[in-house]
Amino acid sequence: MAAAGKPPRLRIVGSTGMADRGDFPVRFSSAAGLIARLRRPLNSFGFVGPGRVSVTPEGLTVNAPSASLLGLRQTARFIPVAEIHDIYREADAVQIHLRGPRQPYLRFWARDPASAAELVALLPIRSTIEFDTALEERPAPKARRPMMWLAALACMLALLALLAWLAGYPRPGPAVPPVSHSAPAVAPPVSVPRGGSAPEARATPEEIRETRADLDHYIERIDELREEYRGAFQELTNGRIPATDFADELNWWQLPKWNQLEFELRSIDVRPGSLREQSRRYLLEVVDNWRMALRTYAEDLRAGQLVERPFTYMQRATPFLRGSRDLLVRLDRRAATPPPH
Numbered sequence: 001m002a003a004a005g006k007p008p009r010l011r012i013v014g015s016t017g018m019a020d021r022g023d024f025p026v027r028f029s030s031a032a033g034l035i036a037r038l039r040r041p042l043n044s045f046g047f048v049g050p051g052r053v054s055v056t057p058e059g060l061t062v063n064a065p066s067a068s069l070l071g072l073r074q075t076a077r078f079i080p081v082a083e084i085h086d087i088y089r090e091a092d093a094v095q096i097h098l099r100g101p102r103q104p105y106l107r108f109w110a111r112d113p114a115s116a117a118e119l120v121a122l123l124p125i126r127s128t129i130e131f132d133t134a135l136e137e138r139p140a141p142k143a144r145r146p147m148m149w150l151a152a153l154a155c156m157l158a159l160l161a162l163l164a165w166l167a168g169y170p171r172p173g174p175a176v177p178p179v180s181h182s183a184p185a186v187a188p189p190v191s192v193p194r195g196g197s198a199p200e201a202r203a204t205p206e207e208i209r210e211t212r213a214d215l216d217h218y219i220e221r222i223d224e225l226r227e228e229y230r231g232a233f234q235e236l237t238n239g240r241i242p243a244t245d246f247a248d249e250l251n252w253w254q255l256p257k258w259n260q261l262e263f264e265l266r267s268i269d270v271r272p273g274s275l276r277e278q279s280r281r282y283l284l285e286v287v288d289n290w291r292m293a294l295r296t297y298a299e300d301l302r303a304g305q306l307v308e309r310p311f312t313y314m315q316r317a318t319p320f321l322r323g324s325r326d327l328l329v330r331l332d333r334r335a336a337t338p339p340p341h
Helices: 034-038 113-122 144-167 205-237 243-266 275-303 309-336
Strands: 010-013 022-027 050-056 059-068 071-080 084-090 093-098 105-110 128-131
Touching: 022 113, 050 113, 084 113, 093 113, 105 113, 113 128, 144 205, 205 243, 205 275, 205 309, 243 275, 275 309
Parallel strands: 084 128
Antiparallel strands: 010 128, 022 050, 022 105, 050 059, 059 071, 084 093, 093 105
């Protein structure tokens, strides 16, 4: 149903294209400010916030920030005229449907209805459908508001838990593993036997070399995955992605990488009781705890529960990762020490 007042006027416009260029400031959300960043992009290319659309006889070029897992990045995309299927304008809102198997589309808002009409007129297409006044939109269901507040509260609690976890993040130098009161404490790995000699003292040079290669390779990959998680979590706490999208990224983006890491570690053929088997066991403790952390994080977000379990698993992984780093440092020092004559 049309908005109150003058009814919308429908026009079918025919155009053969114009040689003039047009450059228009636009925005990719009907809202403005912070709330625009919290909403899912209303287009197939992830454009958000303010941008510009330039029109030529060959097509249109869009310059705007694009949402990605690592944050917003300025992007430019050219859309040829041949890819445009049809255009729909409603007051200052313009929606362009493109050709393709997934039916891509582009929706944006011009500065005013006159600018939107001018932009549409510059596109050399066969026809467009235009309404000079906006159609009345149905109000959003009120039931969504409690869910938004619940998601915001969950994000705040998750941020506080992350800050508490980062307070115990391993730093150079001797450190005592943090003790969680909500979960049993985990003993530091790579303990020294009572005899006084480290376990690597009984290993052969070949075994030491293989263990060093394992630790160096997998610690680096673990650090990369943890850094990717921190970037995604920062996007969540900054309001750039909703909690549901963050849960999807944990399930379909991060978790498969940790699963692959776990599969590779278990595929290593090691001798029981050897130094290499011991180092692999501690690496598996790190990987398995992070896998559980990501899985429970996604489950708690989708269930609307308080997020607590994931950070317990992350804390359990910390002393095992610290012990793996310490063992690698000792093996590197041993390799750099010349053998006695």
